[in-house]
Amino acid sequence: MPTETFRNLPESKRLQIEHAAITEFAAKPLQSASVNAIVSQAGIAKGSFYQYFENIADLHSHILTIVSKKKLEVINSLPLDNANLDTFRYLRRVLQAAVEFQIRYPELASIERFERFYSDQPGSIDPETGERVGGDRRFHAFLTQGILHDDIATWVDVDMAAFMLGIVEGGIAPYLAERLGERASQIAAGELSIVDDSPIQDLFDNLMDILEAGLARDPQIRKDFYSK
């Protein structure tokens, strides 16, 4: 945790340091990040750095809280078209939020991607709860709910599908952002909202249809197998 000295810093200086750190952590994972690069970019002495943070991992975890705060902000900024979203509308919202986040804060999205990648690497088990860690726990609950609501097919292996949605959520955002091209800059500039633009929504429609209805033209679901 950052020291109180850091918390008491004038905002401009604090932002300067955080900005330098974000730039560094967006380019390199924690393992390869350099204190020297950060302090020189932020324009502070190295001694000051160690008055603010215990070490570079300390700063990194501080930046991670900023990342999740900003991400939550983006999620909540998306309009709720219904008080009660059905299952797939909710999923669409989650995916839209990921893309919006990627476009508005590409550096923060990069940091998040590094973090996901490296925390998924080892056993990928939460040492406290013993459960799988990461976004798929959220999707697990989501799918279970969906089955209860008769939205999700009962034969779906919830655990596997949750994992799949997790990696799709984490991976599709940079692709979609790139694909949006010029439009992405408009969204980043606030001139356009992701939910208002019909070409963007067409893309999401297609993505959601793939998730809902699959790729096959004429799916041969082996109902017999699953009903036994």
Next chain:
Amino acid sequence: MPTETFRNLPESKRLQIEHAAITEFAAKPLQSASVNAIVSQAGIAKGSFYQYFENIADLHSHILTIVSKKKLEVINSLPLDNANLDTFRYLRRVLQAAVEFQIRYPELASIERFERFYSDQPGSIDPETGERVGGDRRFHAFLTQGILHDDIATWVDVDMAAFMLGIVEGGIAPYLAERLGERASQIAAGELSIVDDSPIQDLFDNLMDILEAGLARDPQIRKDFYSK
């Protein structure tokens, strides 16, 4: 490219060096990998290292060729149940190969994952061809063929679906390997083949059904939209 000196090395020594390098590159990306760690693990002098390789990137690219060679080996080791696989059988084969590779050569799979992650990071555009790089080009052709064969729905956005399959292929293997638990060790030991074990195939059935038929219990495909 490794020097001729390296190519002329007695096999045991060459393997020793490659093994040390594989261990290092499976744990850290190229950026963070250390020459010192490799030479000390391989039991050679640092001077020797620089007689074999120009630098660490040179060794890394050499290891990458081993990775893809071994991966190809795994792919070809899977039995061809049909000379002409239909679209989804082919896809199943690709995914099975990814899992088999993950189980038999977890270190090589880790190296591959690092490589995919870092080469996807920047623009993710091949500077020579101008096309998207990575496994999704293969899936692009695969989906196009599938549409021609009436296996894949015509409304599917081929480019996006190809990207999605790419990230699923890259991400699902560690999950499935972990989920197979004890069985995975048997496969790694060669006591069991991935295609012969019915619990494993059940998992693949479910995965393929999700890809083919989607998650929804009663998909509401907007045919009107796509036909216009």
Next chain:
DNA sequence: GGTCGATGTGACCGTTTGGTCAGGTATTCT
């Protein structure tokens, strides 16, 4: 045995790393 080219070696180099710390400065309180 002697020569010669190929290969192996680790001390050594300059640079960069994370981290420390004695000392300077700025502000506030008495």
Next chain:
DNA sequence: AGAATACCTGACCAAACGGTCACATCGACC
């Protein structure tokens, strides 16, 4: 004015880094 407190600073440190090179060792051929 003087003391106290908080903060800032960059020279400095040991360790690790990638990379070099003079020299040792080896095997093959004459």
